[in-house]
Amino acid sequence: MATLTPAAADEATSTDNSKKRLRPRQQRSGAWRWVVLLIAGVYFLLPLYAAFRFAGLSGFGDVFTTPGFGSSLWLSIRLAAVTWAISMVLMIPTTVYVHLRMPRMRRLLESVTILPIVIPPVVLIIGVLQVAPLALRASAWLLALEYVILALPFSYRALDAGLRAIDVKTLSEAAGSLGAGWLVTLWRVILPNMRTAVLSATILIVALVLGEFTMASLDLQQTFPAWIVLFDQENAQISVAASIFALFVTWIFLMLITVIATRQSRRTGGAEVTLFTVAPRQTIGN
């Protein structure tokens, strides 16, 4: 920081003093930007390119007809949907309630919800498999319950950030004084104003479920990631093609959610859609 400050001050003065001194510096920082972008681009894209080369075009053609592809993808999508639904029903009322009635509990909740990151998934799933009732152990939906826990750090933080950006207390009191019960207040006033946060949570949950391998394989469920790994031993080319396909589908899905959410929030003056931070709404002057 100490080394940065003089440079920044220098830059500030040069803005109004001489444009000649500013120009080379601007060019230099512009060039640096490109270098960083290039390095990052190579880092991310090279493995993708390698995977493409390895899979070959024929690999992509065969993916869809390969046995297990459709059923495992469908299972993963259903798991994502169920995990999302349980998470929302559980977490939205909880976070709103904590914000309204027990603001001091926020710290505690924050540290409790971080636990699934601290505890390895292997430990979580093995522990649960020991104690879960047999009926549940045999069903794929046990995974959905596990994923709700696994997604807690993300879903809680996204919703919490969204609630912090609005004045929940005043808004719900205003709705209350106008005659709205708590359910109507939640549905018509709070929820529409945390749409961005809900979408952030959705993105994170879906991405998590579509990519989770450890728990699924230990639970012997053939989800899409589990199938890719399994199939890899049979036909590596098709398996790699499938994972590229999965990446593409997930990416399309996330872009779609982001675009819809951003368009929505621009209309009502809400924040940009980002995952953990929701910029508070600003009031213009008086």
Next chain:
Amino acid sequence: MTARANEKANETGTAAAVHAPRAGGPGEGMPVSLRNITRAFGATKALDGMSLDIAPGELVALLGPSGCGKTTALRIVAGFEFADSGEVLVGGRDVSGVPAAKRDMGMVFQSYSLFPNMNALDNVGFGLRMRRTAGAQRRSKAAELLDMVGLSAQAAQFPHQLSGGQQQRVALARALAIEPRVLLLDEPLSALDAKVRLQLREQIRTLQQRLGTTTIFVTHDQEEALSMADRVGVMRSGKLEQLAEPSELYSRPATAFVAEFVGTMNRLPGELTAAGSTVTVLGAACPVIEGGPASGPVDVLVRPEGLTVAPAEGGNGIVTHRTFLGGTTRVAVLLSGDTEVRVDVTSAAAAPMTPGTAVQVGLPATPVLVAPREP
């Protein structure tokens, strides 16, 4: 209005008791009474046996320093807080057990409280929607109220597109749209800048008088309270110190706290004589207003306009500085004995009194308020 109240009265339970048919229409507000309200947060008593009676259609301002309990009192009337003991009567009925959503009270908050996902018109119509008013009727009523606060042109705008003053006006329209039994204003102007505050102050008062809605206005700004309210209640540590019309509060404060909280007040050391019925101050004997201490060291409380000042060689004080206020000028004088007083005189009379001028400060022999001397 009456039809709606009747319909509501048909519902069962406590709500029905509150929604008794009301002789509707503007001009007929509800009487509101707070009876011996006590509310403690842990060890601190926010309200300590507060009682207050408000006449129908009256605007009462609750004024006091922060932490005096004024906001708690308002929130208890609104139903957001509950009293430990005591009762709140609206239209003669106890509403203590009625939830906020069924109390029919319009509230304007200090912070911006418009629903960000709805435009101005939908915000105003929200309370009507909760009352299941049909769409067309709701929209025309909301439009009418927006027009009343001068914001017809902004009906389709969202809160983030409105200025702070506009937002509070929409909030006011929203609170009035439900034809509330009582209007509650919780420092609605404190987030706004001075000029907007002044305009909105007048607008709120005009509307309130036109509609005749009983109103409680909480503020820490004495100028706001004195200029808007029919009566002002000055609060201190959970109790109502004095409830009076603004002019009486200013000229006949009941206690030293009220005297010093409302307006500017000078403290002059005085000497009680004649068993406490007169006090000697600045060399003159003034009659004492009853209610003060009968003996012991006292201070005399005098307003800046209650004192006289004139240049005089060898007078009892020296001018330290002057504040020009337009027609009048406030002259600060250091009296012998290290007491500083502020005296209001016409700006013409203040012209020769530059800082350093020797002056004579006097007190006409009018009845004065005395208080125990502060160290």
